[in-house]
Amino acid sequence: MQVLIIEDDSILSHHLNTELSELGHHVRCASTASEGLYYADQYPNDIAIVDLGLPDQDGISLIRDIRAKGLRLPILVLTARANWQDKVTGLDAGADDYLVKPFQKPELVARLNALVRRSAGFVKPTITAGDIELDLLAKSVTVNGQALELTAFEYDLFEYLIRHSREVISKQRLLDVLYHDQDGDPNTIEVMISRLRKKLIQTGHDNPISTVRGQGYLFEIQAE
Missing domain, CATH: 1.10.10.10 (Winged helix-like DNA-binding domain superfamily/Winged helix DNA-binding domain)
Incomplete structure (x- = not known):
């Protein structure tokens, strides 16, 4: 699986990169929205993990920009914002799922696998x-x-x-x-x-x- 992580928290980004790489996935990391949009547009990605609190642009706007380019990769929003209004806003912007920090690694991996299977038209593993x-x-x-x-x-x-x-x-x-x-x-x-x-x-x-x-x-x- 080709995973794009757009997260400005360097420690969390490193942990996600390490954990997903150990599972055999190929991971590309961006710390800003502009960098993330470039990677999303220019490289093959099966899924993107997007943080809402990015330094140069909020994650909601980034998701809208990704969708505006016609990119159909599934997007998992990863954020500390737990209220339902933020979840609705993220999903309406074009995200496919929402995971609130802190989270458990098995749940993250399960959601990533499910989103990729669903986006490719496969419901089984x-x-x-x-x-x-x-x-x-x-x-x-x-x-x-x-x-x-x-x-x-x-x-x-x-x-x-x-x-x-x-x-x-x-x-x-x-x-x-x-x-x-x-x-x-x-x-x-x-x-x-x-x-x-x-x-x-x-x-x-x-x-x-x-x-x-x-x-x-x-x-x-x-x-x-």
Whole structure:
């Protein structure tokens, strides 16, 4: 999961980054609304966590700006404001859920997972595409009931392609998914795609990942 945290409390931001990274998620952090809007618009994100009390702009206005750009990523509001009026305002601005500080880590993680599944059209913690099944919690893949052994990077790449099935994904977009803000070698994507294809073929599966010349890669089976 690609998580964008927009939070000016450096200690809380660090803790969230650490906890979510330990669970295998890719986290990008912003401490201001302007920085958060840039990351939301320019990088692939599955979900955003937005604090309402940002130094340069309030979180409600930021959420409106994100939605005004046509960005559909789910947004979880994280704030110390507990009154119902703030909750209503946040949801009306375009947020999808609301969590009040202090909070328990398991609840945060559960809400993030639920929001991402719902936004992608999946209500269960699994994604099925033909005879391929991804377990989003265990981060494992089976093909026709047979386990597919993948590295962490291969899994992240495969999950992203399946989540965006029938959509051509550029090599640069996949680099952003895998390497966060760090530079990655484009050849790495080609190597991992090649390995994924070979592993799928070894299970007896016809390769569902095609190359669209000059544009990127396409996972051709519709995910359910």
